[in-house]
Amino acid sequence: MLYDDNGISIDGPTSIADSVDQVKRFKSAGWAAELIDGQDQKAIAAAITRAQKSNKPSLIACKTTIGYGAPTRAGTAKAHGEALGAEELKGAKEKLGISLEPFSVPDDVLRAWREAGSRGAAERVEWEARYGELGPRKRAEFERRLRHERPPRSPRRCATTRRSCSRRAEYRHAKVVGIGDRGHCRCDADGIPRGSADLTGSNNNKAKAAVSFSAKTPKGRFIHYGIREHGMAAA
Secondary structure (H helix, E strand, C coil): CEEEECCEECCEEHHHCCCCCHHHHHHHCCCEEEEEECCCHHHHHHHHHHHHHCCCCEEEEEECCCCCCCCCCCCCCHHHHCCCCHHHHHHHHHHHCCCCCCCCCCHHHHHHHHHHHHCCHHHHHHHHHHHHCCCHHHHHHHHHHHCCCCCCCHHHHHHHHHHHHHCCHHHCCHHHCCCCCCCCCCCCCCCCCEEECCCHHHHCCCCCCCCECCCCCCCCCEEECCCCHHHHHHC
């Protein structure tokens, strides 16, 4: 795991809320943990190689300067929660030797990404062949979901359930609307997962009929994230 240790939060330095030495914390839990210069590409590559050879989970704390290169905002909370602005961005690009064009990709970076993309070409062809063998119904359903379209009956079904819920006293809180005593509202159950980070009872967002996702029930659409709010947000 690569940890961007820049010491900055939106409110200011992380020291105002946290004094934990994360490297020591992870070492105490049995991890292989180390602190490196997160702005040294060779140091990062070497640390990743060490992690790959380790028989333990690895934490690589990368000490960095947030907003590196920005003339006045580097290393400050302003580089975290605000746009840099034209002058700060210009100064950062100049320091890093990046083109001042609004959007440009260096040739070496573009070449590396195209090489990475080409490695998946054969797998893509194989996938397209399997996809072409699907029946018309499955293909239509798959393509509808890619377009982020609701099933034809979904809007009407949701509207009916919301009207029913709004008439019942036990559904006076907005976050329970759509769940129902029988868990019959499927407004977003069509392939769209729900979940909660250890607060299902408070969030009240799991219908009684919902199936939890697990190794044994991979078709489940309710994910129990545990105390992992950041992971849930990322997903």
